[in-house]
Amino acid sequence: MFTGSGVALVTPFKDGEVHYEKLKELLEWHVANQTDAIIICGTTGEASTLTDKERKAVIKFTVDVVNGRIPVIAGSGSNNTAHAVELSQYCESVGVDGLLVVTPYYNKATDLGLLKHYEMIANSVQLPIILYNVPGRTGVNLTPPLVQKLAQIKNIVGIKEASGDISQVAEMIRLCGEDFLVYSGNDDMIVPVLSLGGQGVISVLANILPQVTHDLVSSYLEGDVKKSRQLQLGVNGLVHALFIEVNPIPIKTAMNVLGMEVGSFRLPLTEMAATNLVVLKKELTNYGL
Template sequence: MTLFRGSGVALITPFDSNGINYEKLEELIYWHIERKTDAIIICGTTGETPTMTKDEKKKIIKFTVDKVKGRIPVIAGTGSNNTKETVDLSKHAQKVGADGLLLVTPYYNKTTQRGLIQHYRFIADRVDIPIVLYNVPGRTGLNMLPETVAELAKHPNIQGLKEASGDISQVAEIGRLCPEDFDIYSGNDDQIVPILSLGGKGVISVVANILPEETHNLVISYLDGEVIKSRDLQLSLNGLINSLFIETNPIPIKEAMNILGMEVGEVRLPLVKMETINRNILIDNLEELGLSTGRE
């Protein structure tokens, strides 16, 4: 069963001086549903989960599920480098009604490929909702090999992969080794079309935080056979996408949202406000797409 086709937004977490700004979060959730976002990923990398407490994660997952009310899938990022803690948070997400789980490869302790298989199977045996694996070696220091993905794809609860290695040849090998009903999602906004061309079902996206409809259209156009339209959308967005990663995500996307008047608050330490020179590059790319930045 495919969790979603199209654009899943890796939603930012709006913070204020009191913690998570739930009023703003509710506003963002409704805005995304209205603007064709196909799924909401809460507590992902872009949501700054390394700076959140376990209680904050549990509360924000339940809040998001309650506000979405089944209109689109909610996928909860519950992965960590602590297998038992991942199970605990994953069970909570299932209990409060999340539609699926996004589980990043264990970071810092850098297990072996055999360890990855045991880690994911241990979790998958203890939940009953779909799991999307998340491979992002630039963050974790660990690359999940295609053969490992193929072995994990045999488990009935492991139904997809967010692939953010940046290695298109690796994506092709995953597509070759895994069954056709195993869903691959781009984890890099600048590689959506290449991954769709290899059988991908969509993207878990950063840029969708500000351009949800455009990101949805990019994917759905390709899936509907309008390849040239999809390609042109990809190329038109790539300048902005590049500037959204000119500093560590989610620093630039939060800055972009604030520039556009969305008032989502600042990043939490150890992340810091964007450098002025990079902020100006970001503004230039927003303006190239006709977005109003308030700059004279």
């Protein structure tokens, strides 16, 4: 799939609609600044408030603009298995390089249900699939033994692990082996995940610091652990501010503060609280932005 920093890209809006001109600008900026992959229509991309028509249009637009220069990985998860299959097949038809498939949310499926869910999606496409484990948002945790079973499915090639539990990450890597790709889903845990054999990060931070996030991973993988650690510790204050409210509220706010003009949110997401905005601006300033 990719090694390095994949950006969990925001979806820019203007007057309540997807702002395609801005999206093209962001995509070109990431290609120019060494982002290693584009992850489109994930959590940070507010996929849950896009209509199916919008979601498909954004994915196709991204594939067309990027035009094979770096991998494009599309979020095709759903809590409705049949819907996830339909989205995944559409993504394959327009030429994405891989899929990011979040665990079904709200249903709180059993391990058997999760296994069958992912089996059905994987069997419906030829694309490589990255599992997305984010129990804080979905209410369901992909345990290491379950991930080990899922890793036996031919085109399930890796996981975005956003549980925040480094012991769980270690156990997944132990059980699944070095060929199974593990990406940090937490920007403040990139170096710890790399130290266990991870391949990189699917990053919110990269929306504003693409080069730094790329360098953080590449430095570690090239053997410069000291530089990588310094970059990690250097961004962590900002990372914490980027999660002071639910993602993507802080990152889109930060982008707007920095003049990137990515627009507002769709309800039920709202503008950032004034007290939290003060904290965010302080950390942006502290980092030199």
